[in-house]
Structure formats: structure tokens, C-alpha cells
Amino acid sequence: MLPRVLVCGEIEYVQDELEEMFRGIAEIVHLVSKSRSHFLSSFGPNGPYEGTVALYRRNTSSAVIGKFDAPLIHALADTSKVRWIAQSSSGYDEINVQACKERGMLVSNTPRANEDATATTTLYLMISCLRRFSMAERSLRSGTWKTPCDAAQTHDVTGRTLGIFGLGGIGVRFAHLAHAFPMRIIYFSRRKAESVPDWCEYVSSLEELCKQADVLSLHVPLNQSTAGIIGEKEIRTLRRGSVLLNTSRGRIVDQEAMIRALEDGHLSSVGLDVYPNEPHVDLRLLTFPQCTLLPHIGGVSAESSRAKELQALGNLKAFVLGGVGEDIVPELKTGIGNSTML
Numbered sequence: 001m002l003p004r005v006l007v008c009g010e011i012e013y014v015q016d017e018l019e020e021m022f023r024g025i026a027e028i029v030h031l032v033s034k035s036r037s038h039f040l041s042s043f044g045p046n047g048p049y050e051g052t053v054a055l056y057r058r059n060t061s062s063a064v065i066g067k068f069d070a071p072l073i074h075a076l077a078d079t080s081k082v083r084w085i086a087q088s089s090s091g092y093d094e095i096n097v098q099a100c101k102e103r104g105m106l107v108s109n110t111p112r113a114n115e116d117a118t119a120t121t122t123l124y125l126m127i128s129c130l131r132r133f134s135m136a137e138r139s140l141r142s143g144t145w146k147t148p149c150d151a152a153q154t155h156d157v158t159g160r161t162l163g164i165f166g167l168g169g170i171g172v173r174f175a176h177l178a179h180a181f182p183m184r185i186i187y188f189s190r191r192k193a194e195s196v197p198d199w200c201e202y203v204s205s206l207e208e209l210c211k212q213a214d215v216l217s218l219h220v221p222l223n224q225s226t227a228g229i230i231g232e233k234e235i236r237t238l239r240r241g242s243v244l245l246n247t248s249r250g251r252i253v254d255q256e257a258m259i260r261a262l263e264d265g266h267l268s269s270v271g272l273d274v275y276p277n278e279p280h281v282d283l284r285l286l287t288f289p290q291c292t293l294l295p296h297i298g299g300v301s302a303e304s305s306r307a308k309e310l311q312a313l314g315n316l317k318a319f320v321l322g323g324v325g326e327d328i329v330p331e332l333k334t335g336i337g338n339s340t341m342l
């Protein structure tokens with residue numbers, strides 16, 4: 001009997017390749033559970049997921065079976081043979097990797113697949129916030145032509161200083177896009193990146209980054225050490241009138257501190273694709289027309305979605321064939337394990 005691979009969440013772009021990829025290697029089964037308890041009890045003898053050794057996971061499956069928090073991971077380890085979870089996105093904050101580590105499960109993500117799409121979204125947010133393009137379009141659509149847009153409140157991108165927090169794949173891609181204006185580009189990361197162009201300057205701390213940036217853009221993963229890292233102090237260290245961009249995860253920013261800074265004008269605007277409790281959006285954010293707000297579509301394009309699915313499935317296939325796949329998340333690669341689901 002072939003081992004089984006369970007698809008938790010839809011495969012939208014590579015349906016045709018799916019069967020072909022796993023033919024003779026594994027049997028693909030799809031999530032049929034309508035509840036977490038049904039999910040967990042279905043790995044036993046004669047259950048629909050019996051014999052499953054690996055999972056493909058999208059965050060959309062949370063709506064039915066919940067996040068992969070510690071209780072779910074422990075129950076999965078107790079009742080199934082699952083040893084690999086292939087997350088189909090670059091963010092894996094909905095999986096408790098510490099619990100996976102304790103129970104000998106590995107987690108992979110799709111770090112490269114949507115770098116370009118997410119960096120492009122960040123570029124759009126930056127331009128829209130500085131030039132107030134989203135606000136202008138909303139005024140046209142509501143029949144007020146340019147009102148309330150005020151030229152004195154809009155600014156050129158060229159010549160401003162962009163501060164990038166976290167210079168992974170998306171941060172680097174965004175730096176390249178922004179360099180075209182040109183802007184002065186500075187960054188701060190856990191460690192100084194290798195092979196970064198010399199126009200991309202490293203600064204020695206987050207505080208220094210905030211002191212110098214006109215636009216601060218966040219590109220760090222959400223984990224215990226980054227939750228709330230952009231708080232009152234960091235926001236107030238930015239110059240008055242700065243712009244904050246977040247296409248990473250909502251909980252990296254202290255939302256209350258951000259809203260206070262919008263209220264008193266310390267932040268001139270924010271460009272957001274992510275929120276702390278998605279899909280809920282704090283209604284106070286909607287009262288700042290100068291802000292550009294997107295519904296977490298940063299990494300979504302036909303090309304990147306397809307690439308993401310192929311990358312996650314490729315990781316699964318490598319695991320089934322050779323016992324180990326690619327793109328293991330850093331906490332499980334290094335054995336540091338400082339990231340738990342928040």
C-alpha cells in the first residue's frame with residue numbers, strides 16, 4: 001500500500017500536475033473533515049487519513065480544523081504517522097514549530113515563491129501612501145473628484161530614505177525595486193546580509209533604522225522575538241510624518257501604538273496588507289483616508305500562487321521519496337526552536 005499524503009486546503013493551480021507528481025509514490029487524499037475532532041480521529045484504522053505520512057497545508061484549512069497549535073500537533077503525533085508538514089506560504093506562524101520539534105515532525109515553507117509578488121505589493125503601498133493614490137481614487141469613485149486630496153500632503157518617492165527591517169528574500173527584492181527611484185536604502189537584520197549591493201547600507205540597530213528612515217518597511221517573520229517589536233518607542237523614534245509599511249504579519253506591530261501615532265499625526269500614513277486578527281480589521285483604521293489598506297493579498301498572483309503550490313508539493317515529494325524534503329524552516333534546521341505559534 002502506498003503511503004498517503006493529505007491535502008489540507010485547496011490546490012488551485014497545479015491540479016493537473018498533482019496526480020502526475022505523486023503517481024506510484026503516494027496516494028493523495030483530501031481533507032473531508034468538518035471539525036477538528038473529526039480531523040484528529042480520522043488517522044486511525046479505516047479512517048479516511050489512515051496511513052498518512054505527510055501533510056500539505058494552507059492557512060485556509062484553519063477555518064475548519066483550526067491552527068496547527070501545540071494541542072493539534074501533539075494529538076497528530078499521538079494518532080498518526082505524519083512526519084512532515086509542507087506549509088504552502090512563506091509565513092508559518094500558524095504552525096507551532098516548537099511542538100513539531102518535540103514530536104519529531106519537520107515543517108517546510110515556500111520562501112522564494114512569492115518574493116516578487118510581496119515586494120511589488122510593498123512598493124505599491126509605499127507609492128500609494130506617499131502620493132496618496134489610493135485616497136485619490138476613492139475620491140474620484142465617490143464623485144468628489146480630487147477632494148479631499150491636498151498636494152501639500154503628497155510627497156515624491158525619489159530622494160527619501162527607505163528603512164527595511166529584515167533583509168530576507170522579500171526585503172532584498174523590495175530594495176531592488178525601490179532603488180530604481182532612486183531612494184537612499186538602509187536596512188537592519190538579525191545579521192548583516194552577505195552579497196548585498198553597496199547602495200543598501202546596513203545600520204547597527206532597529207533604533208538607528210527608525211531614526212533615519214522616512215519610510216519603514218517590515219519584512220521579518222512573526223515569532224516570539226518579533227511579536228510587537230514595532231511598538232510605541234520604535235514608532236516615536238521615526239521622524240514626524242513618516243510612513244509605516246507592513247506586508248509581513250500584523251502582530252509584528254503594536255496596533256494601538258500605531259493608531260495613536262496616526263491620530264496625532266506622528267505617522268503621516270500607513271500601508272498595510274496584514275492585520276493582527278485577520279480577517280477582522282480594526283474599524284479605526286478605516287477612519288484614516290490617507291492610509292492604503294489591502295486584504296492580505298501581498299503574495300497573491302497567478303504566477304506566485306502556482307509557484308507556491310509546486311514548491312510545497314515538491315518538498316512533500318522529496319520527503320516521501322527520500323525521507324527529507326527541502327525548505328525546512330530555520331528553527332528546525334538549526335535546532336534553536338525559538339519560534340512558537342502566537
Ligand SMILES: O=C(O)C(=O)CO
Nearest residue numbers: 089090091297298299
Ligand atoms: O506567503 C505568505 O506567508 C504571505 O503571507 C503572502 O502574502
